[in-house]
Amino acid sequence: MKNPKFILGESHAASEKIRLSIISPSITCKAGCSHCCKRKIEITMAEAFLLYSNLEDTGEWESIKKECLNLQKFTSLDPSVWFKSEISCPLLDRESNLCRVYSLRPVVCSSHFVTSNPDSCSPSSSSNSYSRIDTSSIKKEFLDNISSLKDDIQKMIFPLSFALLLAERIRKEVISE
Ligand code: SF4
Numbered sequence: 001m002k003n004p005k006f007i008l009g010e011s012h013a014a015s016e017k018i019r020l021s022i023i024s025p026s027i028t029c030k031a032g033c034s035h036c037c038k039r040k041i042e043i044t045m046a047e048a049f050l051l052y053s054n055l056e057d058t059g060e061w062e063s064i065k066k067e068c069l070n071l072q073k074f075t076s077l078d079p080s081v082w083f084k085s086e087i088s089c090p091l092l093d094r095e096s097n098l099c100r101v102y103s104l105r106p107v108v109c110s111s112h113f114v115t116s117n118p119d120s121c122s123p124s125s126s127s128n129s130y131s132r133i134d135t136s137s138i139k140k141e142f143l144d145n146i147s148s149l150k151d152d153i154q155k156m157i158f159p160l161s162f163a164l165l166l167a168e169r170i171r172k173e174v175i176s177e
Helices: 002-024 045-058 061-074 079-084 136-147 160-176
Strands: 043-044 158-159
Touching: 043 045, 043 160, 045 061, 045 158, 045 160, 136 158, 158 160
Parallel strands: none
Antiparallel strands: 043 158
């Protein structure tokens, strides 16, 4: 099996950096603006394993796990209802409004950029008419990498909090075998 850190961490980060150096002048996203972290985020299990391992290593997993468990009651919510309910991602630091896993954040996050006024991204915005940069090529490259993985579980996609809890369960089951 290919190392997901290579697929998601190094090659993806490098490609993102090159692409962003081309389009960054028009990006209006700023550190501390976290409206998009209230979207219903879905990630691949390859990303979930990577994030879970990182959070275990940094000692942050137990507190994030509690948030993930609390969020399970919302997982069936429609994405638009989720967003309007302003349910934050469990990986968002509420004090700084920064992503706690920024360098390893899921591709759905790392490929989301707007060129419009960031206020338009707010769940409470009446217009909600923001302009996104087309990053479909970044996502395609990522999905091509994921599809080359032999382990089918890595390709599965779930809501972020559920995916992290599942990643922990699978990793712990593998260790106890
Ligand atoms: S993973 Fe990070 S960037 Fe993505 S929604 Fe969560 S806090 Fe925001």
